[in-house]
Amino acid sequence: MRDFHKAGRSPIYASEGAAATSHPLATAAAIDCLRAGGNAIDAAVTASAVLAVVEPAMTGIGGDCFVLMSKGGSDDIIAYNGNGAAPLKADVGYFQERGIGEIAADSIHAVTVPGAIEAWCRLVQDHGKFGIDKLLQPAIYYAENGFPVAPRVAYDWAQEEEKLSRDAAAAGSYLVAGKAPKIGDRVKLPLLAKTLREIAAKGAAGFYQGWVAEDMASAMAAQGGLHAPEDFARHKGDYVTPISTAYKGVKLWECPPPGQGLTALLMLNILSAYGPEKAGSDPLGVDRFHLQLEAAKLAYRERNAHIADPAFAKVPVGGLLSGAHAKALAGLIKQDKAIDLGAIGQFPKHPDTTYLTVVDKDRNAVSFINSVYYGFGSGRMAPKSGVLMQNRGACFVVDPQHPNCIGPGKRSMHTIIPAMVTKDGKAVMPYGVMGGDYQPVGQVHALTNMLEYGMDSQAALDAPRAFYDEGTLWVESGIPAATVAGLAARGHKVQPIADPLGGGQAIWIDWQKGVLVAGSDPRKDGCALGY
Structure with missing residues (x-):
């Protein structure tokens, strides 16, 4: 038992269900989902979507996702890889010919296909009780109506002002007169809300096909990337x-x-x-x-x-x-x-991430992580869809002899x-650091x-x-x-x-x-x- 004379807090004890996330609004949304009859994976996706809005330096729909699940508390653990890949044109020879010896974190070539949305939709379809349309509603609400900036969120946001300022679209959504919002400021993200509504209506197809995918592909290609709509359309996560x-x-x-x-x-x-x-x-x-x-x-x-x-x-x-x-x-x-x-x-x-966990009354347990890698990922935003793209490709090396060498449709070594x-x-503990x-x-x-x-x-x-x-x-x-x-x-x-x-x-x-x-x-x- 902790010393009650000292600063700190006790763990939460509960019987019906519990959720732990890096932001109070996300934790509350997960608990609301459980109380409404959703299960642990429903609540986890709900919380992850909220985090993609209210903790944007750490995570987003332009990032990746990995999940471990126990159904009913079993030790038959289910694992899902929601890791996006490099573009099909990203052959190592392309980089060697141009004297590119590493994929820098701020390089357009660090932008890989986001895997998170496919993972959310697939896991909910296979294991959830609610549809993705219902689960995205709290995130859509905060994106449209605004959310107050929390202290650690403000701290992380301020460190990325210069990165965000380099991209006109990102600066327009995430900076106010060139500055990061302060603690308690209310921020709205209408472009992100529009894309979340597209996903709610059409599922993963609303993200990987159609105008959202075209916006991501064309925006990255315009900046010198090797991305094409096909790279997004072909994405699929794996059990x-x-x-x-x-x-x-x-x-x-x-x-x-x-x-x-x-x-x-x-x-x-x-x-x-x-x-x-x-x-x-x-x-x-x-x-x-x-x-x-x-x-x-x-x-x-x-x-x-x-x-x-x-x-x-x-x-x-x-x-x-x-x-x-x-x-x-x-x-x-x-x-x-x-x-x-x-x-x-x-x-x-110095990469950034959000981790969350949920256990429900039936002891379904979910260990869930979502990330854009560095703060605000690549700092590059698709201008119509509001998707901030990750820079996970910075984990690749440019060495044909190394197993983690960049290549067409290849997934990099992943930290989350x-x-x-x-x-x-x-199952006795879903957790993550x-x-x-x-x-x-x-x-x-x-x-x-x-x-x-x-x-x-x-x-x-x-x-x-x-x-x-x-x-x-x-x-x-x-x-x-x-x-x-x-x-x-x-x-x-x-x-x-x-x-x-x-x-x-x-x-x-x-x-x-x-x-x-x-x-x-x-x-x-x-x-x-x-x-």
Whole structure:
């Protein structure tokens, strides 16, 4: 139990249903959907659509979506890949001939086909109770009538003024006299509302075909992109087989490549092989952070070398998750000295994401993540439809020998990863931690906070974080000075981080008591609610 003398909040306890998102308006919309008779996937899509309006730097209908689902609390986990692809004209030779050695985050070639809308429509059709027309109504309301800008939303928005100003259409919708709106300002997005109404009326076809698709394709082509209407019309997401690993009596489930969920599983395997007891009894202690971050270095090195679109490259998932591989990697860790792996990161940083989770009265559990990658994605907006396009293609490399090389119709390595925990044949926690490359570390940190240190879902998300990235160990301000000094003494190059690391949501399903225990990360504006 938390210390009630100190700042913080308790987890939400509920019996009938619960939702946790990064914005209060989205959480409220999810609960309203559940109360109206919708199930967990209905509520999750409703919340994601609202977030696409009210938290536009983090997510949008121009982005991608990944989902894990448990129906009725089963451990037969359903996974959906809503990852869009590069244009069919995006052959690596095109970039080599023009001396383009990387797909920069601000390049028009970073714009990939949005996958989220197809995923929303397909999942609702296959597993929901309501139609997409009904589920989009709260988002349409906020886009047409306006929404007040929340504090963290305003903070993120202000950081992207310069990017938005470079695109006349984006500036017209998302800036006021060249400036980002302030906390409490009311913002309307009529162009986005019009497109949401088109999707509500026609489903995914209203987005991937017709005037919306033509607007996206022509706008990107006019800026030098390789996009054509066919790239949008051919898009289709996939049900995929989830991957998992066992740790401390539970199983952690992830979407398979091209998502980076395998990185979190490999981290847990390394920790198991090394011995979690060696992390010590202090969740904020130097031993705990040292071991966790050394395991992360090794896991990320494997991620960068292997994770790619399995339709184009063989990703050795079985070998990477084998016990022998984990033992070999764990053997490289030194208790008293940091491993020098150099700058292991090779993908752009500071991406943005929204994660949400919902559990309903029938214990359908949904772990749901939606993102445009960087703040406001590419910063490029299709002028008639109001769709801000993502820049997920920045995750590609331009190297024909690398499995994650850009190619026609290919999906890039992807950072957004929903997670699901099962135990004894039942789902016990849909959860996720936002923050681009940080997500696998965040998932492991939150889960081990609970399994190793007895924290509840809220405390596990509240706890201070650290992240090794390109040679530097970034630490949040809540990590004790003694721990920082101890990490430096072991050879870590420690620096305080300006922005907090990610965000997160979690709902623990207590089957014995029949209750849901939900938490929401204080690093965002959001909240958990239940009834």
